[in-house]
Amino acid sequence: MTMNPFDLKSALLAKHAQHVVLVHFPIALFISSFVFDLLAIWTGSRSLARAAYYNLIGAAITALAAVVTGVLAWQLQLEGERLRGNLRLHLSLGASSAVLIWMLAWWRRRQEREDDGSLAGGYWALAFLAVLVVALTGHLGGILSGVEVPN
Numbered sequence: 001m002t003m004n005p006f007d008l009k010s011a012l013l014a015k016h017a018q019h020v021v022l023v024h025f026p027i028a029l030f031i032s033s034f035v036f037d038l039l040a041i042w043t044g045s046r047s048l049a050r051a052a053y054y055n056l057i058g059a060a061i062t063a064l065a066a067v068v069t070g071v072l073a074w075q076l077q078l079e080g081e082r083l084r085g086n087l088r089l090h091l092s093l094g095a096s097s098a099v100l101i102w103m104l105a106w107w108r109r110r111q112e113r114e115d116d117g118s119l120a121g122g123y124w125a126l127a128f129l130a131v132l133v134v135a136l137t138g139h140l141g142g143i144l145s146g147v148e149v150p151n
Contacts (some may be wrong), residue, residue: 002020021070022144026066027138029059030101034131037119053108060105063098086144093137100130 025061036052072092074083083091107123 019066019073022062022069023066023141025062026059026098026101027134029055029062031131033059033135034127037127049059053112056101056105056108060101063101067094067098086140090137090140090144092135093140097130097134097137098135100126104130 031054033052036048036055040048040052074080074087074091078087104127105121105128108119111119111123
């Protein structure tokens with residue numbers, strides 16, 4: 001049995017749903033941004049700071065796609081059923097992750113306009129919190145998808 005490539009509902013409800021694929025982009029881009037920023041401070045490299053900035057912007061853009069596909073998966077696969085337990089926690093953490101990434105992108109964009117090259121302590125505190133929330137969201141998503149099995 002072959003699937004019609006133009007059947008949107010079948011594509012979105014496929015076993016390899018788009019959300020499961022797309023979430024890796026904002027996670028990887030955001031973590032890379034954080035690491036590039038740390039390396040930029042350690043080495044004093046302006047190129048690494050620019051790489052961190054562009055990765056953060058990419059993470060913010062792809063975080064929107066992850067949120068949209070997550071909500072679509074909920075609406076189409078679960079038919080909008082009320083979320084409970086880990087699914088509700090995953091949705092809350094995912095939305096929080098996206099908001100934190102967007103806040104950091106906004107803050108960073110503002111810093112780039114000032115062009116002093118330094119990041120405030122508050123930025124680092126928020127970035128560290130965002131790393132923790134993104135990691136927890138991804139871990140919980142792995143458990144929900146069946147990739148990770150809790151002990």
